[in-house]
Amino acid sequence: MSTDAERVPSETALGDRLLTLTVGPPAAGGTFVARHEGRVVFVRGAAPGETVTARLLEDPQEKAEARFWRAEALDVLEAGVDRVPSVWEQAGVDGVGGAEWAHIALPAQRRIASEVMQELLRRAGVSSFPIEQVQVEPAPHDAEGLHWRTRVRYAVDAEGNVGMRGWRSHAVRPVGEDPLSAQSIRDLRLGEWTAPEGTEAIDAVAPSAGPASVVLIGRDLDPDSVEIPESWGDADVAVRTARELVALRGEGTVHERVGERMFVVGATGFWQSHRRAAELLTEVVETTLRAPRGGSAWDLYGGVGLFSAVAAVQVGRDGSVVSVEGNRRASHLAAENLEDLGQVSTATADVTDWVRARRGGVDVVVLDPPRSGAGAELMGLLAKAVRQRIVYVSCEPSTLARDLAVIEKKGWKVVDLRAFDLFPHTHHIESVAVLERAEG
Ligand SMILES: C[S@@+](CC[C@H](N)C(=O)[O-])C[C@H]1O[C@@H](n2cnc3c(N)ncnc32)[C@H](O)[C@@H]1O
The missing domain is CATH 2.40.50.140 (Nucleic acid-binding proteins)
Structure with a gap:
């Protein structure tokens, strides 16, 4: 070069x-x-x-x-x-992080992300799937890649200024128009607000149903010191200290609708961030999991039960689904969210420990680990335990590629691999790999 x-x-x-x-x-x-x-x-x-x-x-x-x-x-x-002119003036060098491709045309971002994804798969040695076919697809109806972020963590400095951190600095920088955030988060105008003493961060959520949510986070933050500004409208408000979550308005939860089903999620708990993500990933899991009627499924890293709901419909009342999730609160909410589906049970556990302790196998598995991926031990355990299919949902292609290479060596093949631009104007990529036994 x-x-x-x-x-x-x-x-x-x-x-x-x-x-x-x-x-x-x-x-x-x-x-x-x-x-x-x-x-x-x-x-x-x-x-x-x-x-x-x-x-x-x-x-x-x-x-x-x-x-x-x-x-x-x-x-x-x-x-x-x-x-192109950056979609977010305040992002970039010496500005806020989290939109490092805001100066690149959206179709080019997707082309570049596809190149990155293909290279990671190649380097990991993934060989059972034609890698050149992996192309990052936009989320449905996401022409501009704007206003998609439904979960935003703001940083707060010692003076109470609310902003975001830079790429490699602890300085809190102004967010300006914040064009990636969903409209109901932008409407809160948190960047113009001065947070009470002791506030270290603020989580803002724009759920698909019900009011927005604001959680002020600070180890020793006094809930009585919070005066809710008018600009927050009917948003739910809570304070999370080192000891507890105190709801000032609402229940400390948000509501997310996917199709006909409503999910209750902790106000600071995990939910897919792009406003189309839960729906899109549900559709992809629905078409790829193919859990047999009357059969068994595990939803690993199950959160509040998003994919367990899909698996439950497929196995039917005579089948069984276990949602395995490490976060106690999320696991508890999953049980409540799916209590009408008697075929679903929940386990609060570390996924690898839980799978290691199983006797007997399972027909299908959907797993959706955090960025660190599933890891070699879990992939090895699943290679033995799963009879038919594995659907691996990933938000980090490098660990997905690593894990796919591991399970390929244990007699499995990748039969489908799709990638989605669920984080426009950033380099992050969501993807879904579908695996079957190679001899099958
Ligand atoms: C990417 S989220 C997926 C959640 C869910 N599938 C969804 O789409 O809403 C990953 C989840 O794994 C959980 N988690 C992370 N590490 C874990 C572990 N070692 N064992 C069990 N759960 C874990 C997190 O609490 C989080 O809920």
């Missing part, structure tokens, strides 16, 4: 920590690869093919032997074809 860095006297460039770099293919974490004097530099805030002035994030003297450096694009000298 060519680099303009040679044109810059290297002593000066390194002394200033400024480099002129021509940026190439995407790498993990939303960065792009450039080279400076043969060394790889991962550049944030750039777009493919462009030449930028970048600030080095390491001390070149200290990191003289390092295999790679990291840098942030400060100025664009020659824009790439994918660059």
